[in-house]
Amino acid sequence: MKYYTYFPGCSSSEGTAVAYGLSTQAIASPLGMELIELEDWNCCGSTPYGSTNELEAVCVAARDLALAEKTGLDLVTPCSSCYTTLNKVNSQLKEYPDLKVKVDECLAAADLKYKGEVKVRHLFEVIYNDIGLDVVKSKVVNPLRGLRVAPYYGCQLVRPEPGFDNPWNPQSIDHLIVTLGAEAVPYPLKDRCCGGSLVIPEVDIALGLIHKLLESAASNGAQCIVTVCPLCQTNLDAYQGMVNRKFRTKYNLPILFFTQLLGLALGVEPKALALDKSIVSAEAILAPYIKVTKPAV
Amino acid sequence: METKAYLMIKTAREDGGDGHKSAIKELEAMPEVEAVVPVSGEYDLVGIAIADTPQAVVGVANTIQAKEWVKSLHVLKVEPVAPNPFLEEVCSTPGGETVRWCAQCGTCSSSCPNVAQMDYSPRKIIALIRAGRRYDVLTSNTMWICASCYLCTVRCPRDVKITELMHTLERLSVRHGLSLGRATAAMYRAFVDSIRKNGRVHELGMMMRFYLSTLPTGKMNPLATIKMLPLALKLFLHGRMSIKPTKIKGSKQLKTIVEKARASGGAR
Numbered sequence: 274m275k276y277y278t279y280f281p282g283c284s285s286s287e288g289t290a291v292a293y294g295l296s297t298q299a300i301a302s303p304l305g306m307e308l309i310e311l312e313d314w315n316c317c318g319s320t321p322y323g324s325t326n327e328l329e330a331v332c333v334a335a336r337d338l339a340l341a342e343k344t345g346l347d348l349v350t351p352c353s354s355c356y357t358t359l360n361k362v363n364s365q366l367k368e369y370p371d372l373k374v375k376v377d378e379c380l381a382a383a384d385l386k387y388k389g390e391v392k393v394r395h396l397f398e399v400i401y402n403d404i405g406l407d408v409v410k411s412k413v414v415n416p417l418r419g420l421r422v423a424p425y426y427g428c429q430l431v432r433p434e435p436g437f438d439n440p441w442n443p444q445s446i447d448h449l450i451v452t453l454g455a456e457a458v459p460y461p462l463k464d465r466c467c468g469g470s471l472v473i474p475e476v477d478i479a480l481g482l483i484h485k486l487l488e489s490a491a492s493n494g495a496q497c498i499v500t501v502c503p504l505c506q507t508n509l510d511a512y513q514g515m516v517n518r519k520f521r522t523k524y525n526l527p528i529l530f531f532t533q534l535l536g537l538a539l540g541v542e543p544k545a546l547a548l549d550k551s552i553v554s555a556e557a558i559l560a561p562y563i564k565v566t567k568p569a570v
Numbered sequence: 571m572e573t574k575a576y577l578m579i580k581t582a583r584e585d586g587g588d589g590h591k592s593a594i595k596e597l598e599a600m601p602e603v604e605a606v607v608p609v610s611g612e613y614d615l616v617g618i619a620i621a622d623t624p625q626a627v628v629g630v631a632n633t634i635q636a637k638e639w640v641k642s643l644h645v646l647k648v649e650p651v652a653p654n655p656f657l658e659e660v661c662s663t664p665g666g667e668t669v670r671w672c673a674q675c676g677t678c679s680s681s682c683p684n685v686a687q688m689d690y691s692p693r694k695i696i697a698l699i700r701a702g703r704r705y706d707v708l709t710s711n712t713m714w715i716c717a718s719c720y721l722c723t724v725r726c727p728r729d730v731k732i733t734e735l736m737h738t739l740e741r742l743s744v745r746h747g748l749s750l751g752r753a754t755a756a757m758y759r760a761f762v763d764s765i766r767k768n769g770r771v772h773e774l775g776m777m778m779r780f781y782l783s784t785l786p787t788g789k790m791n792p793l794a795t796i797k798m799l800p801l802a803l804k805l806f807l808h809g810r811m812s813i814k815p816t817k818i819k820g821s822k823q824l825k826t827i828v829e830k831a832r833a834s835g836g837a838r
Contacts, residue, residue, distance in 0.1 A: 283773070328834060382830040385823075465683060465721075471684075471715065550810055
């Protein structure tokens with residue numbers, strides 16, 4: 274069993290991506306992971322805080338890092354935005370000593386201390402590197418043979434932090450899809466932007482981006498898109514209807530979290546994967562695979 | 571008076587790329603040297619040096635000429651540096667100092683998914699910052715429609731942190747009161763207030779606050795807002811919208827941190 278401190282992030286804990294949080298919990302123990310939720314975590318601040326007040330934003334994220342440091346474990350989050358934000362704060366504190374002094378003072382006012390030792394990791398990267406695809410493969414009891422999946426990386430899993438996968442042509446999600454017995458279709462826009470939180474203030478710009486992503490997946494024969502980011506899932510899933518109206522298209526592409534696809538292949542009870550929370554239903558394409566009920570041990 | 575000199579340098583190093591690399595490194599390590607760019611032709615490198623007086627700049631040129639690997643050095647131009655407080659302001663933020671490295675190649679602009687909707691492309695924004703055009707930059711829509719996808723950042727051959735720069739410009743635009751009516755700014759406010767109040771973002775509350783706050787500005791079409799209602803309802807019916815915000819236990823502790831940060835002024 275591998276132990277991690279778990280940072281669900283706002284949307285995966287009870288918001289628009291609650292299915293991500295639920296399916297993460299459901300696959301953790303079959304894969305030999307114990308995810309211990311960080312006690313009383315706060316929002317990482319994401320892009321909006323950093324674009325409002327720099328020092329405040331860094332301090333807010335540093336509270337999480339300080340709390341996580343006490344646990345002595347790696348901090349794992351399924352959210353690409355939390356991953357990038359917390360990593361950015363970590364590297365800024367190292368790069369700018371004058372900033373660190375100020376942040377230390379602010380944390381000290383609340384009896385907290387952060388030495389800078391927490392390793393922030395994305396859930397996907399942990400499964401890919403720590404658990405490993407060989408182990409995943411050995412636990413697949415329900416191979417998703419014949420399912421054509423578009424691997425969608427989005428932005429912040431592979432950028433800007435280097436090291437985990439190639440930021441220009443990432444391959445890791447493709448490998449996972451193949452490991453689960455499914456087929457990874459060519460997806461040229463696999464790392465292009467879905468619009469992120471611009472979908473709220475600049476919906477027309479975001480709809481244009483979402484349209485391109487759906488078009489690329491559909492024209493390459495994908496039956497569904499798999500994602501590693503709560504915001505990507507919400508944009509591609511919930512706004513698909515608006516895209517269809519605006520561009521007179523008829524996309525009907527379910528958008529799944531990688532944890533849902535993984536859980537299905539591992540034989541996790543489909544109910545626990547919260548598939549019913551998708552707005553574009555995945556029922557039809559997943560029906561052939563929803564039969565095994567015994568979970569892998 | 572602060573003075574800038576453009577220096578053309580020919581190196582004695584025959585090993586082309588790698589020899590130049592170490593020469594560039596050595597020059598960049600000098601505090602007076604603002605930038606070094608490799609060129610082809612008669613000379614190998616162009617350097618820009620800045621010092622407090624014309625005499626001091628000549629001293630810098632002499633120091634460089636005295637290096638054993640410099641074959642020849644030609645001072646192309648010496649000119650007084652006009653004060654550029656806007657550039658200084660940008661450079662004082664974490665990551666902002668990287669705008670000095672930009673070679674204006676335009677890789678950022680050609681990578682940007684939203685460049686077609688921008689008043690100025692990322693490359694132009696950097697040129698305008700270096701020209702000191704504070705008002706033009708901070709009233710533009712460019713940074714407000716950056717989606718933080720970081721494609722420009724990873725592709726930039728000069729390691730300019732363009733995405734961070736966009737965040738910096740958003741902050742400066744708000745600070746100078748030039749962001750009025752920007753929908754993205756209103757959304758950020760609603761988002762941040764939700765964190766300040768509860769410690770976490772309550773999506774439903776944040777979105778409601780955002781749509782209500784944009785109605786009187788006329789920036790968002792009221793019809794467009796109403797169009798979002800079916801979407802919100804769909805999310806709600808699928809159990810993806812919690813009605814009540816969650817307040818963290820340490821909200822008082824967070825408040826202490828936030829207040830202390832505000833009292834400390836800027837980040838650096």
